[in-house]
Amino acid sequence: MPKSARVKRVKRRRSPVWARWLLGAGAFLLVASSGTLVGANMLLKSATGAVTQQSLLGAAQTTVERQHADIKGAKNILLIGLDTRPSWKNKEPSRSDSIILLHLPADRSEAYLISLPRDSYVEIPAYDNGAQKYNGGKNKINSAFAYGSRGLDGEAALSHGFELLALTIKQLTGITPDAGAIIDFTGFKQVVEVLGKVCMYVDEDVTSIHVGKDANGKQAVPYKTNSDGTNPRKVPGVTANFYKKGDHCFTPVEALDFARQRDLLANGDGDYGRQRHQQQLLKAIMKQVVKDGLNSPTKLPSLLSAVGKTMTVDDGGISLEDWAFNLKNTNPDDLITIKTNAGKFTTDIVPGAGSVEILSDDSLKLLKSVKKDQVSVFLQDHPEFIAES
Numbered sequence: 406m407p408k409s410a411r412v413k414r415v416k417r418r419r420s421p422v423w424a425r426w427l428l429g430a431g432a433f434l435l436v437a438s439s440g441t442l443v444g445a446n447m448l449l450k451s452a453t454g455a456v457t458q459q460s461l462l463g464a465a466q467t468t469v470e471r472q473h474a475d476i477k478g479a480k481n482i483l484l485i486g487l488d489t490r491p492s493w494k495n496k497e498p499s500r501s502d503s504i505i506l507l508h509l510p511a512d513r514s515e516a517y518l519i520s521l522p523r524d525s526y527v528e529i530p531a532y533d534n535g536a537q538k539y540n541g542g543k544n545k546i547n548s549a550f551a552y553g554s555r556g557l558d559g560e561a562a563l564s565h566g567f568e569l570l571a572l573t574i575k576q577l578t579g580i581t582p583d584a585g586a587i588i589d590f591t592g593f594k595q596v597v598e599v600l601g602k603v604c605m606y607v608d609e610d611v612t613s614i615h616v617g618k619d620a621n622g623k624q625a626v627p628y629k630t631n632s633d634g635t636n637p638r639k640v641p642g643v644t645a646n647f648y649k650k651g652d653h654c655f656t657p658v659e660a661l662d663f664a665r666q667r668d669l670l671a672n673g674d675g676d677y678g679r680q681r682h683q684q685q686l687l688k689a690i691m692k693q694v695v696k697d698g699l700n701s702p703t704k705l706p707s708l709l710s711a712v713g714k715t716m717t718v719d720d721g722g723i724s725l726e727d728w729a730f731n732l733k734n735t736n737p738d739d740l741i742t743i744k745t746n747a748g749k750f751t752t753d754i755v756p757g758a759g760s761v762e763i764l765s766d767d768s769l770k771l772l773k774s775v776k777k778d779q780v781s782v783f784l785q786d787h788p789e790f791i792a793e794s
Contacts, residue, residue: 463564463565463567463568463571463572465568465571465572465574465575465581465582477511478511478778479508479509479510479511479778480508480509480583480584481506481507481508481509481580481581481582481583481775482506482507482509482582482583482584482585482586483504483505483506483507483567483570483571483574483582483584483585483586484503484504484505484506484507484585484586484588485501485502485503485504485505485550485567485570485585485586485587485588486501486502486503486587486588486683487499487500487501487502487550487587499550499551499554499562499566500523500547500548500550500551501523501546501547501549501550501566501570502523502547503520503523503588503680503683504520504521504523504546504547504570504574505518505519505520505521505683505684506518506519506521506574506580506775507519508775508778508780510778510780510781511778514739514781515739515740515741515781516739516740516741517740517741517742517743517775517780518684518687518688518740518741518742518743519743519745519771519772519775520680520681520683520684520742520743520744520745521546521574521745522546522676522677522680522745522746522762522764523545523546523547523676524545524546524547524676524752524760524761524762525545525546525745525761525762525763525764526543526544526545526546526753526755526758526761526762526763526764527543527544527545527546527573527577527764528541528542528543528573528576528577529541529542529543529544529546529548529549529552529569529573530569530572530573530576532552532553532565532568532569532572534553534554534555534556534557534561534565534569535557535565536555536556536557537555537556539552539553539555539569543755543758544757544758545758545761545762546570546573546574546577549566549569549570549572549573550566550567550569550570551566552569553565553566553567553568553569553570554566563587563717567585567587571585577772578772578773578775578776579773579776580772580775580776586717587717593660593661593664593686593690594657594658594660594661595657595711596690596694596711597655597656597657597660597661597690598657598711599707599711600690600693600694602654602655602656602693603654603655603660603686603689603690603693604652604653604654604655604689604693605652605653605655605685605686605688605689606651606652606653606685607648607649607650607651607652607653607663608650608681608682608685608793609650609670609671609672609674609678610647610648610649610650610670610671611647611648611663611666611669611670611671611682612645612646612647612648612666612669612670613627613645613646613647613648613662613663613666613669614627614628614630614637614645614666614668614669615627615628615662615665615666616645616646616658616659616662617640617643617644617645617646618643618644619642619643619644620642625640625643626640626643627639627640627643627644627645627646628640628645628668637668637669645669646659646662648663650671660686660690663682663686664679664682664683664686665679666678666679666682667679674748675750676762677744677746677748677749677750680744680792681742681744681748681792681793684742684792685742685793688740688742691740692738741784741791742791742792742793743771743780743784743790743791743792744790744791744792745764745765745768745771745790746762746764746765746767746768747765747767747787747789747790748789748792750762751763751764751765767787767790770783771783771787771790
């Protein structure tokens with residue numbers, strides 16, 4: 406299928422990957438409680454209308470032809486979060502702020518969330534999006550989305566940006582994503598609004614550079630930064646939000662704010678800290694949805710709508726029903742979060758790219774273990790790669 410046709414095939418609706426786990430569990434609960442398949446089918450039908458779907462993986466996939474899925478075997482889903490809400494009114498490229506591989510082993514015993522540092526120094530393949538050509542070369546991995554989307558806007562920018570990022574990861578790891586999703590972390594605020602709160606353990610003191618209050622108690626920005634978000638400088642008279650280490654129940658505003666922070670973390674772990682906190686928040690939201698959302702007929706429709714506004718999904722040809730019922734027994738507690746480089750910085754300064762993160766030999770072995778579906782074996786030998794969750 407030509408790229409132009411793939412880009413035009415947009416706005417079919419399906420549920421995002423992590424939501425399918427929850428919907429599968431919800432469908433199972435409905436069948437078990439009411440003894441009728443009608444309730445489950447109604448839930449699945451509701452889900453298909455909730456989420457934007459379009460082609461994202463493009464040439465990174467072996468095929469884009471949709472067919473009945475065989476769920477057997479290991480599956481890898483590429484999840485990314487963007488550093489801006491992609492309106493592309495001025496056709497300005499957007500970089501991928503968060504890059505996560507969701508690995509489902511063949512035995513479905515567990516599931517793994519593996520975050521790739523956005524500053525990872527990698528080879529980005531040459532790419533032509535129809536508006537601008539990129540000749541290829543080494544750069545930060547989060548630049549791949551920007552190079553793929555240059556000169557485009559809206560759905561075309563989403564599709565081509567994601568495709569080049571997926572091709573970059575495929576070249577780096579040998580992993581062909583089976584599905585993909587673009588996460589709007591701002592949208593998770595709406596999910597938490599439906600739930601009322603999300604509770605989790607905060608593993609280090611976190612000071613916000615984005616949200617605070619002035620002397621009159623009104624919300625204000627507590628720190629100024631450079632245009633690229635670096636070099637935070639305190640704004641006099643504004644008290645920053647502070648999330649103390651320990652158990653915490655976040656409001657919707659606090660949840661989004663917490664997930665964005667990397668500058669003023671108590672452990673000084675920067676982007677690795679933010680990666681870990683985003684993984685923890687995703688897991689906490691999933692657990693809260695299972696606990697308070699799927700069991701609430703009054704909350705479920707609003708929850709599906711909120712989730713639908715949070716993600717743009719390419720389901721890789723696997724139908725909602727196949728995903729939901731295949732993964733219905735997968736529990737959020739089975740998620741293991743993993744950090745590359747064991748959470749330790751290995752940086753270098755590269756002309757034209759600035760400060761970059763060099764993936765260690767062990768991190769490359771981790772990614773190869775994903776390709777071979779041997780993550781559990783790798784973690785037995787490298788327990789330091791397991792993040793707190």
